[in-house]
Amino acid sequence: MMINEIDGVDWESMGHAYGPASDVPGWLRGMSSADPEVRDEAFSDFYNAAHHQGDVYPCTAASLPFLFKMADSPATPDRGSVIGLLLSIGRESLDMDPEGVYFTPDGTESRAHVDALTVIGGRAKAFVRWVADPDQEVRRPAIEGLGLFLDDSARAVEVLRSLLPGDGLVERLLVVRTVATVALRDPAVHGAAASWLEALASDTAQAPEVRLAALVHRVRCTPGELGDPGSCAVRTLGCVTTRSAWRGS
Known part of the structure; x- marks a missing residue:
């Protein structure tokens, strides 16, 4: 056919x-x-x-x-x-x-x-x-x-978030990056997507690579929010990079 x-x-x-x-x-x-x-x-x-x-x-x-x-x-x-x-x-x-x-x-x-x-x-x-x-x-x-x-950006974010518990690290990193892409594409979901990325970056149950990716893409969504040394983003970055270095030693 x-x-x-x-x-x-x-x-x-x-x-x-x-x-x-x-x-x-x-x-x-x-x-x-x-x-x-x-x-x-x-x-x-x-x-x-x-x-x-x-x-x-x-x-x-x-x-x-x-x-x-x-x-x-x-x-x-x-x-x-x-x-x-x-x-x-x-x-x-x-x-x-x-x-x-x-x-x-x-x-x-x-x-x-x-x-x-x-x-x-x-x-x-x-x-x-x-x-x-x-x-x-x-x-x-x-x-x-x-x-x-x-x-339907809200649907896209919903589906993407549902994929995160999957086994593949590459896929999880792609999910994190793509949620940020949707947030940048549609202001209607920006706040919810950014909040999810911030929570993910602070979730110690996640692999350090996923947490670091979540932080990077959270900052990508709103780059001006990284600057304060006492901010959640900077604290999370320190925790994630330290944990990653410890695992790799």
Whole structure:
């Protein structure tokens, strides 16, 4: 079904860094191949041409619905890399001027970054599913995607906080960083998220790496609050760094 839908897109009318985008459907199919070498080549070709140095072309945006379908399918061999590609496209699109008009290599005006964010935003609930996936390679990029693209920021923070008791240290650190990202993105959740990070930094039951990350990202949310030597942030920093040094000795 997806193959038929891919063939229904007028890829020839679009371009990428090296010419017409008629080769994009082959790369999309290759990303689902059972052969690891075919998959690696397909991802590499897509990044090099359709997402060249982070660029977002109309063919990049047109690929997104198929990437979401691949990421959702248990039959896809490397879902983590697919979600990582989605994350990269979305992150680059967010960094572009939402009111800006960009140009493709052939000089055509493009607002593909806006189209890309529309597609990702409309499907962002998928990240809620993916952060609970048993495969850590799926969970990790999904955590960041959840924080960047889910419109319901309160829901994003709720889901992220629920992940913290997980076993993986890398995932816990990603959760802490991403909660701060949501806080900076949406003032409506800033206070609650910052308070949670401050409490986490003071929680001696947490791993020192998690406490230190919570402190760093609490300060990232409101950098002017670190200065007072008697502040909670500075006291916590001293406790966490001392404990970390003791554990490492």
